[in-house]
Amino acid sequence: MLRTLILVKQISDLFNGKRENIAISDAQIVECNLSLLKAHKMLTSSDFQAVKKKYDTYSKQKEKMILSLSEYLQRIMDIIEDFEQITPYYNLTEDDRAYRVALIERNEEKEAKNIFSAGINFLNAILSDSDICPDVESMKCKDFSELVYLQIAGHYRAVISIMNWNGLLSDNVHYKAMRQLDAYIREHYLPDTSLEKFDYYYEAELGTYNMSCRAQNQMIDLFLRMKYFALMPLALSIDMEHWEEDPRVLKLWKYETEFHKAIAGSAYRYLKLN
Numbered sequence: 001m002l003r004t005l006i007l008v009k010q011i012s013d014l015f016n017g018k019r020e021n022i023a024i025s026d027a028q029i030v031e032c033n034l035s036l037l038k039a040h041k042m043l044t045s046s047d048f049q050a051v052k053k054k055y056d057t058y059s060k061q062k063e064k065m066i067l068s069l070s071e072y073l074q075r076i077m078d079i080i081e082d083f084e085q086i087t088p089y090y091n092l093t094e095d096d097r098a099y100r101v102a103l104i105e106r107n108e109e110k111e112a113k114n115i116f117s118a119g120i121n122f123l124n125a126i127l128s129d130s131d132i133c134p135d136v137e138s139m140k141c142k143d144f145s146e147l148v149y150l151q152i153a154g155h156y157r158a159v160i161s162i163m164n165w166n167g168l169l170s171d172n173v174h175y176k177a178m179r180q181l182d183a184y185i186r187e188h189y190l191p192d193t194s195l196e197k198f199d200y201y202y203e204a205e206l207g208t209y210n211m212s213c214r215a216q217n218q219m220i221d222l223f224l225r226m227k228y229f230a231l232m233p234l235a236l237s238i239d240m241e242h243w244e245e246d247p248r249v250l251k252l253w254k255y256e257t258e259f260h261k262a263i264a265g266s267a268y269r270y271l272k273l274n
Contacts, residue, residue: 004031004219006033007024007028007032009071010022010024010096011024011032014072015069015101019065020068021063021066021068021069021071022066022067022072023066023067024064024065024067025061025063025064025066025074026058026061027057027059027060027061027062027078028064029072029075029076030055030058030059030079031059032098033079033080033093033098033099034055034083034092034093035092035093035094036051036140038091038092039051039052039087039091039092039094042091043087043091047086047087051086051087051092052085054082054083054086062160063198064123065273068161070105073098073101073102073104073105073106074106076098076099077099077103077105077106080099087127103116107172108170108172108176111173111177112173112176112177112179112180113175115160115169115177115180115262115263116180116260117262118258118259118262118263119156119177119184119259120260121179121262122152122156122182122255122256122258123149123152123156124261125167125235125255126252126255127148129249129251129255131247131248132230132236132248132251132252133148133234144230145189147233148233149190149205150185150197150198150233150236151191151199151232151233152233153181153182153185153198153201153202154201154202154203154204154205155205155229156181156199157178157179157181157182158202158204158205158209159256159259159260159261159263160177160178161174161178161206161269161274162172162273162274163260163264163268165271165272165273166268166271166274168188168263168264169263169264176253179195179198182195186198198201209228209229210273212228214273217272218272218273219231219267219270219272219273220269220270220272220273221270222256222268222269222270223253223269225242226249226252226256227249229252230243230248230249230252236248
C-alpha cells in the first residue's frame with residue numbers, strides 16, 4: 001500500500017513538472033490506471049474474465065522503464081487501447097484523468113507530425129522544381145545550400161508561429177512542431193550546422209519579412225512574403241514592378257497555400273501580427 005502511495009505521488013510530481021521522469025513498470029501502470037473492482041461491476045462474466053486475464057498478464061511485467069511525461073502518457077494509451085479491444089475504458093476506471101491527458105497528448109503529437117510532414121512537402125516541392133531551383137547540382141555548394149535550407153526552415157517556423165498567433169494552432173502543437181524540420185534538415189543535409197544558426201534565420205524571417213510585408217491594421221501579407229522569399233534564399237531574378245504575375249512567385253505561393261491547407265485546413269493571404 002505504501003509503495004502504491006509513493007508511486008502515485010511520483011506520478012503526480014511528473015504531471016506537475018516537479019520531476020523529469022519516472023521509473024515505472026507496465027504492472028504498476030495497469031495497477032494505477034485500471035480497476036478490476038469497477039470492471040467486475042460493469043462487465044459480463046465473460047468480458048470480465050477476458051479483462052482479468054489481460055490484467056494478470058500485464059501484472060507479470062515488472063521490469064521498470066525510465067519514462068518522461070510524454071513517454072508515460074504514450075504507454076498509458078498503448079495499454080488502454082489493448083484493453084479497449086474488450087471493452088471501453090470507462091468500464092475499467094474510477095478516474096480517467098490520466099487517460100484524457102494522454103489522449104490530448106497523442107492528438108497533439110499527431111497534429112505536430114502532420115505539420116512536420118507538410119514542411120517536408122514544402123521543402124521538397126521547392127528543391128525539386130526546376131523553375132525555382134534550376135541547378136540542383138549547385139545545392140552541393142555549401143554556402144548556397146546552407147542558405148536555402150536555413151531560410152526554408154526559418155520560413156516553416158515563421159509560418160506556424162504566425163498561425164499560432166492567430167489561434168490556428170495551439171501553443172502545445174506549435175511548440176512540438178517548431179524544431180522538427182530543423183532536426184530533419186540537420187540530419188539529412190546540414191549535419192555541421194548549429195541550432196543557433198537555425199534560430200537566427202527564424203528570427204530574421206519573423207523580423208525582416210514581417211516588417212516588410214505589413215499591411216493595414218497590423219496584418220501581414222503572406223503573399224507579399226513570397227516575393228522576398230524568391231529574392232533572398234532562392235536568388236531568383238524577378239520583375240519587381242510585376243512580381244505578382246511572376247510564374248515562379250505564383251508557384252511558390254501555390255506551395256505555400258498547400259502548406260497552409262495541410263496545417264490549418266485553409267489558405268490565408270492576410271493574418272494578424274503578434
